[in-house]
Amino acid sequence: xxxxxxxxxxxxxxxxxxxxxxxxxxxxxxxxxxxxxxxxxxxxxxxxxxxxxxxxxxxxxxxxxxxxxxxxxxxxxxxxxxxxxxxxxxxxxxxxxxxxxxxxxxxxxxxxxxxxxxxxxxxxxxxxxxxxxxxxxxxxxxxxxxxxxxxxxxxxxxxxxxxxxxxxxxxxxxxxxxxxxxxxxxxxxxxxxxxxxxxxxxxxxxxxxxxxxxxxxxxxxxxxxxxxxxxxxxxxxxxxxxxxxxxxxxxxxxxxxxxxxxxxxxxxxxxxxxxxxxxxxxxxxxxxxxxxxxxxxxxxxxxxxxxxxxxxxx
Ligand SMILES: NC(=O)c1ccc[n+]([C@@H]2O[C@H](COP(=O)([O-])OP(=O)(O)OC[C@H]3O[C@@H](n4cnc5c(N)ncnc54)[C@H](OP(=O)(O)O)[C@@H]3O)[C@@H](O)[C@H]2O)c1
Numbered sequence: 554x555x556x557x558x559x560x561x562x563x564x565x566x567x568x569x570x571x572x573x574x575x576x577x578x579x580x581x582x583x584x585x586x587x588x589x590x591x592x593x594x595x596x597x598x599x600x601x602x603x604x605x606x607x608x609x610x611x612x613x614x615x616x617x618x619x620x621x622x623x624x625x626x627x628x629x630x631x632x633x634x635x636x637x638x639x640x641x642x643x644x645x646x647x648x649x650x651x652x653x654x655x656x657x658x659x660x661x662x663x664x665x666x667x668x669x670x671x672x673x674x675x676x677x678x679x680x681x682x683x684x685x686x687x688x689x690x691x692x693x694x695x696x697x698x699x700x701x702x703x704x705x706x707x708x709x710x711x712x713x714x715x716x717x718x719x720x721x722x723x724x725x726x727x728x729x730x731x732x733x734x735x736x737x738x739x740x741x742x743x744x745x746x747x748x749x750x751x752x753x754x755x756x757x758x759x760x761x762x763x764x765x766x767x768x769x770x771x772x773x774x775x776x777x778x779x780x781x782x783x784x785x786x787x788x789x790x791x792x793x794x795x796x797x798x799x800x801x802x803x804x805x806x807x808x809x810x811x812x813x814x815x816x817x818x819x820x821x822x823x824x825x826x827x828x829x830x831x832x833x834x835x836x837x838x839x840x841x842x843x844x845x846x847x848x849x850x851x852x853x854x855x856x857x858x859x860x861x862x863x864x865x866x867x
Pocket of ligand 1: 563564565566567568569570589590591593594595596615616617618619620636640659660661662716717718719720721
């Protein structure tokens with residue numbers, strides 16, 4: 554991929570896609586091919602084929618997907634299955650057909666078996682029962698990985714698949730109904746600090762361990778692997794380090810300047826006790842996460858405050 558290559562980032566307004574755009578623009582690229590859902594619905598096969606024939610991208614980052622929290626996944630499985638199958642099938646096929654040189658697909662750590670041994674190695678994919686609440690999403694994503702591998706095997710198409718852990722960063726979703734744990738806690742603690750609330754209640758016992766990767770680190774890994782990795786084998790992308798939800802909450806309390814108490818509501822479900830990726834394959838290739846968690850959360854908090862200020866001003 555040289556500086557004049559034609560690069561298409563699908564889903565460039567999303568958390569991951571916008572980070573990939575930032576990462577590529579930071580090295581001076583100005584010729585990215587970007588097209589939002591309003592202009593190009595990736596579920597529509599004919600429109601996608603026409604787009605690829607017209608724009609002739611050489612490299613594709615496929616960061617468009619239907620993504621959601623546990624509530625959306627468990628109440629709208631038909632949409633998660635249909636949209637993701639359609640988006641990835643259309644994009645991967647049109648990319649191959651129009652002569653794209655390389656495509657990068659995104660799986661997710663949440664599509665590994667529910668009871669996978671920890672830390673999770675790449676070979677554990679498809680070795681056990683999936684988490685029922687996001688089964689439709691997981692099956693669509695697994696089909697995407699399989700499609701990349703099948704196109705590589707049958708047609709020699711250069712497609713690679715990454716398995717990112719839980720991501721956070723600028724562009725995250727802070728809506729308490731649908732957000733992930735880290736942005737949800739940031740918002741809760743921010744509001745509690747502002748209101749001078751005596752305590753913040755956190756769901757569960759606080760003991761489950763989770764891993765978090767800054768989305769700018771993921772974008773850096775994606776660009777690195779696009780340039781340096783050539784295999785159908787999936788690659789985990791994470792920090793290789795986890796912490797308890799209680800430790801995460803304490804860090805967020807410090808960052809938001811909250812000085813009240815933390816109460817853990819053990820009557821609420823904890824989920825799986827530990828979720829951590831084994832990142833030895835990625836580190837063996839020469840890439841390591843760089844953004845320390847507290848620094849990354851601090852930056853995300855500043856982004857959130859700026860966005861709130863912008864909304865209030867407008
Ligand atoms: N977030 C995480 O923690 C995480 C972890 C592991 C893996 N991943 C993977 O990373 C990828 C991106 O996730 P994300 O968190 O960046 O999601 P996101 O913020 O929801 O972004 C998804 C993007 O896809 C676009 N999109 C959805 N349906 C489309 C359609 N029919 N046509 C065109 N564009 C469409 C969205 O466009 P609009 O803006 O118009 O809706 C949005 O820009 C997914 O494959 C996900 O599985 C994410």
